[in-house]
Amino acid sequence: MPDDQPRDPLSLDAQLCFAVYAASRAITGLYRDLLADLGLTYPQYLVMLVLWERGPVPVKELGAALRLDSGTLSPLLRRLEAAGLVSRERSGSDERVVRAAPTGQGAALRERAETIPGRVLQATGLDGQEARTLHALLDRVTSSLGADAPPQDAVSACQPPPQEDRA
């Protein structure tokens, strides 16, 4: 019975929470395969998306876009730097700020990454409309729970204006 009232409390909720959890891990697993060629993990790929989009970005802004804090980003950026994909340097005007930017090698990776999104969408088995619906519902959930800034920022980081000129 599709009761909107929670008559058996550990039921519908558990389905939904687990569905999000399982889907997230399944998607991460898919990316794991696709990104293996590039030597990136999924969170590293998300960071590179933002860097490709915005160029030199303070760690703070990266964290705001991806909803990650320095405890996650600092070691992640260190690994990207060790891999030669990212450079970090302190701002001159404010010595507290560290800006991360893709290196030439990191920027070059972007073209190889562009084949990935199409394969991911296809692998989900959803058509464009369903993907849009799913995305809208997830955004509702995230912003309801987030209580702070909506995910618009992060999303726009994922969809760049097709090209930009810079280093």
Next chain:
Amino acid sequence: MPDDQPRDPLSLDAQLCFAVYAASRAITGLYRDLLADLGLTYPQYLVMLVLWERGPVPVKELGAALRLDSGTLSPLLRRLEAAGLVSRERSGSDERVVRAAPTGQGAALRERAETIPGRVLQATGLDGQEARTLHALLDRVTSSLGADAPPQDAVSACQPPPQEDRA
């Protein structure tokens, strides 16, 4: 480049992938708060859901239900055992099998957990129909990517025999 819908390849896909990722972490964060009273993490809560539902369960079956392997479950169960919520013992008929079961204390925790689902659903800001739609889409994605067993098992672990969801 494909002309169908993705004109800029790093766009829609990135939105959807990040939306799932962000929503998953937001939900986990919500549970973190709600479960703090019970002394459980979110994955530990999922394990307890299965144990409450099925009683003594081999680790293998737990892994199948939650899509987790022994590398995750072994230390997790060890911590639940150390907390006095779960007991583990080897099967007599097959010494390879370890069955986990809630202790009296673990079973008692169930009643305190029953107040959680309602609060979670409410916090998502979705009504019952939207939650159902979201759940159905996520299941499609998960099973498309999973390529192995569908999430039916895990879902039934979270709820007694429910109702078919409308596509």
Next chain:
DNA sequence: CACAACTTGATTGCGCACAACCTAATGGGT
């Protein structure tokens, strides 16, 4: 019985997430 293939869990190592804490730099107020 001996032996190879398979199954079940456990262990190890790495990379996130996140809370808690720390340092350094900034800016405001006196």
Next chain:
DNA sequence: ACCCATTAGGTTGTGCGCAATCAAGTTGTG
């Protein structure tokens, strides 16, 4: 000038998630 609250990153510790590897037990075949 001096304090002091604020801010940006970094570090530490805990707990997943997953690949790779291992040991112990089981089963099938001769």
